[in-house]
Amino acid sequence: MANVTLRNVRKTYPGGFEAIKGIDVAIGDGQFCVLVGPSGCGKSTLLRMVAGLETISSGEIEIGERVVNTIEPADRDIAMVFQNYALYPHMTVYNNMAYGLRNRGMPKPEIEQRVREAARILEIEALLDRKPRQLSGGQRQRVAMGRAIVRQPKVFLFDEPLSNLDAKLRIAMRVEIRKLQRRLATTSIYVTHDQLEAMTLADILVVMNGGVVEQIGSPLEVYHRPATTFVASFIGAPPMNLIALDGSELRHQLGEHGDATTLGIRPEDLTLTNGDAGDGGLALKLRVDAVERVGPESFVYGHPGDHQGEAEIIVRVAGEHTPALGSSVQAIASRAKLHLFGRDGRRLEP
Ligand code: ATP
Numbered sequence: 001m002a003n004v005t006l007r008n009v010r011k012t013y014p015g016g017f018e019a020i021k022g023i024d025v026a027i028g029d030g031q032f033c034v035l036v037g038p039s040g041c042g043k044s045t046l047l048r049m050v051a052g053l054e055t056i057s058s059g060e061i062e063i064g065e066r067v068v069n070t071i072e073p074a075d076r077d078i079a080m081v082f083q084n085y086a087l088y089p090h091m092t093v094y095n096n097m098a099y100g101l102r103n104r105g106m107p108k109p110e111i112e113q114r115v116r117e118a119a120r121i122l123e124i125e126a127l128l129d130r131k132p133r134q135l136s137g138g139q140r141q142r143v144a145m146g147r148a149i150v151r152q153p154k155v156f157l158f159d160e161p162l163s164n165l166d167a168k169l170r171i172a173m174r175v176e177i178r179k180l181q182r183r184l185a186t187t188s189i190y191v192t193h194d195q196l197e198a199m200t201l202a203d204i205l206v207v208m209n210g211g212v213v214e215q216i217g218s219p220l221e222v223y224h225r226p227a228t229t230f231v232a233s234f235i236g237a238p239p240m241n242l243i244a245l246d247g248s249e250l251r252h253q254l255g256e257h258g259d260a261t262t263l264g265i266r267p268e269d270l271t272l273t274n275g276d277a278g279d280g281g282l283a284l285k286l287r288v289d290a291v292e293r294v295g296p297e298s299f300v301y302g303h304p305g306d307h308q309g310e311a312e313i314i315v316r317v318a319g320e321h322t323p324a325l326g327s328s329v330q331a332i333a334s335r336a337k338l339h340l341f342g343r344d345g346r347r348l349e350p
Pocket of ligand 1 (some may be wrong): 041
């Protein structure tokens with residue numbers, strides 16, 4: 001079993017900067033955990049601490065029931081896949097994949113068997129005699145994965161492995177990584193700043209900001225019930241509309257909720273209609289400032305009237321039929337789709 005448990009993990013870099021400010025995460029055997037957050041939030045630092053490439057200032061990291069704080073990277077039974085692939089340029093694909101196993105003194109027939117099996121799974125058998133410079137970016141990425149797979153580690157660690165690939169290949173590789181991980185059922189921790197990658201890959205999503213965890217949950221939990229305004233604006237594209245309630249007339253529409261200072265509504269939960277918002281729902285009058293059509297859907301940008309604050313509101317509509325620029329429209333949302341946050345940015349339950 002390879003659970004990974006982080007208990008009150010902290011990291012202060014030499015010089016005194018506290019990059020990780022006390023993080024608790026429990027990842028079950030075989031689960032795919034994604035660490036996501038903006039640049040500088042500490043996700044790579046945390047991954048490198050699990051790998052043993054950074055020291056742990058305090059707290060505990062456990063891999064498969066064993067505290068690894070003082071255990072060398074090579075003895076942690078993990079394999080890491082990096083963004084830049086970190087392949088040896090002068091070695092063939094075969095030797096790149098075999099290298100780590102030879103270093104461990106594994107018998108040659110077993111190395112051969114493991115490399116061939118990984119190459120078969122990754123469909124790179126035809127590339128085994130090539131050097132990295134003779135490969136495309138996507139093929140290099142597969143070789144980097146192959147090198148991790150042959151080790152049959154307890155845990156895979158991925159540090160933004162797809163960020164050097166173009167958009168189309170990124171999506172294709174994302175699907176492949178997920179299929180591969182399910183097939184091998186190896187516990188995985190994956191770092192990305194791309195929220196879509198995070199949503200599609202994760203069993204458990206850990207949303208980080210400024211060295212702390214903002215929320216841990218399944219992707220849909222995080223999407224449907226963001227714990228903070230930060231998570232609300234980070235997960236989802238276009239992001240959730242966040243409207244300040246202080247001094248806003250919307251407060252009257254909302255009635256009770258005296259503690260709420262911010263109202264959140266996802267663009268996809270707003271509907272343009274002249275109809276009624278229904279019981280406890282909300283109606284916003286908007287003047288249309290801009291429209292983006294992307295084919296299957298369109299984004300309508302509008303400003304509420306003066307009395308409703310200054311924030312621009314985005315409404316996501318199906319298809320291409322959008323209101324004229326400068327026209328006045330009404331957007332409604334049902335009560336169940338409203339998110340309320342308090343002064344500290346934390347979610348308030350209705
Ligand atoms: P990115 O997506 O840009 O890679 P990240 O979320 O992975 O960002 P980290 O690389 O973990 O962020 O860095 C977290 C914070 O720690 C940043 O403010 C960074 O400047 C700082 N940091 C990273 N490495 C060191 C170091 N060796 N010494 C001092 N500070 C560091």
